[in-house]
Amino acid sequence: MGWESMKVPDGTMRLYVSRPEGGGPFPGVIVIQGQKGVDRFIEEVTQRLAKEGYVAAGPELYHRDPPDCRDDAKTRRARLRDKLVIQDVNAAADYLARDPKVDPERLAIMGFCMGGRVTLLMSSAGPRFKAGSDFYGGNMLEPWGEGPSPYQRAAEIHCPLMGHFGLDDENPSPEDIKKLDAEMTRLGKRHEFYSYEKTGHAFMDPHGDKYRAESAAAAWKRTLEFFGRELAPAKSRAAS
Numbered sequence: 001m002g003w004e005s006m007k008v009p010d011g012t013m014r015l016y017v018s019r020p021e022g023g024g025p026f027p028g029v030i031v032i033q034g035q036k037g038v039d040r041f042i043e044e045v046t047q048r049l050a051k052e053g054y055v056a057a058g059p060e061l062y063h064r065d066p067p068d069c070r071d072d073a074k075t076r077r078a079r080l081r082d083k084l085v086i087q088d089v090n091a092a093a094d095y096l097a098r099d100p101k102v103d104p105e106r107l108a109i110m111g112f113c114m115g116g117r118v119t120l121l122m123s124s125a126g127p128r129f130k131a132g133s134d135f136y137g138g139n140m141l142e143p144w145g146e147g148p149s150p151y152q153r154a155a156e157i158h159c160p161l162m163g164h165f166g167l168d169d170e171n172p173s174p175e176d177i178k179k180l181d182a183e184m185t186r187l188g189k190r191h192e193f194y195s196y197e198k199t200g201h202a203f204m205d206p207h208g209d210k211y212r213a214e215s216a217a218a219a220w221k222r223t224l225e226f227f228g229r230e231l232a233p234a235k236s237r238a239a240s
Contacts, residue, residue: 001047006095008063008088015092016043016058018050024101027231030092030129031058032111032118034202035073041205042112052224055102059092061085061118077114081145085118086125093128106130106231110223111137112204116163117150120180124156131230133223134163136201138171140180154183160190162226164219166199166212194222 001018016038020026031045038058046056062069062076064084069076089109097104108131111119116137123132143149161184165177172180177193184191196203196215203212204219 001043001050004057006091008091011063013063013088013091014038014060015095016046016060017056018043018046019055019099019101020050020053024055025103026053026055026101027106027108027227028055028057028093028096028099028102028104029227030089030096030107030109030122031056032089032109032115032122033058033061034111034113034115034205035077037062037073037076039207041207045110045112048220054227055096055099057092057096059088061088063088080114082121082143082147083145085121085144089118089122090126090128093126097128103233104128106233108132108227108231111135113138113202120161121150121153123159123161124150124153127158129159131159131227132161133226134161135204135219136165136169136172137163138169138176138201140172140176151180151183154180154189155187157184157187157189160192160226160230162223163191163193164204164215164222165193165195166201166203166215167195167197168200171201192222192226194219 004017038060042058049056107128109129110133112135116134119132119134140150199212199215202210204216
């Protein structure tokens with residue numbers, strides 16, 4: 001486990017990568033950062049996934065900022081644009097697919113906070129992904145820069161999506177989730193959404209004051225079961 005680097009069209013992007021022991025091939029998961037960046041929590045998520053038999057990588061989406069950038073997280077997030085996010089995440093998926101330990105046909109994506117929004121976005125714009133798990137992704141109704149918002153791309157969603165949301169969250173609010181749920185149902189898109197009582201935003205991060213252990217455990221278990229089903233080897237899916 002540790003930091004690796006890859007080339008993107010306008011520079012270099014780092015990724016924090018964790019791999020299981022053994023030769024594989026294993027399924028792979030791209031883990032998308034929250035607003036704070038690829039922090040200790042995101043690193044730990046990749047490590048937990050590796051223990052479950054996944055090669056997991058967290059791309060550093062703020063890589064266009066200078067190394068000595070002292071802007072706060074909200075300012076850095078505001079500079080992101082969907083066009084470049086799509087480019088970066090698809091490049092990270094290609095990087096993971098080339099890993100000799102990874103089965104390139106079994107890739108998923110998951111993300112937290114702004115990373116949940118990116119997960120929704122990439123379920124339509126990331127052709128490699130076979131499943132996505134969105135953890136409290138806000139601002140899904142608004143685009144970052146030019147082009148449609150993640151919500152407006154719902155008709156293009158090509159993989160099953162799981163969502164985990166707090167009933168006390170304001171962004172996304174329960175009303176936002178009902179709207180997305182209704183749209184995906186109307187479009188016939190496979191999805192499973194779960195809302196957790198007495199739970200707000202950022203409930204998965206054990207290093208923050210919004211952590212809710214019971215909700216986090218349930219959401220993690222559901223995500224592992226979901227990925228286990230959707231990323232099962234082709235022979236296993238055929239047998240079932």
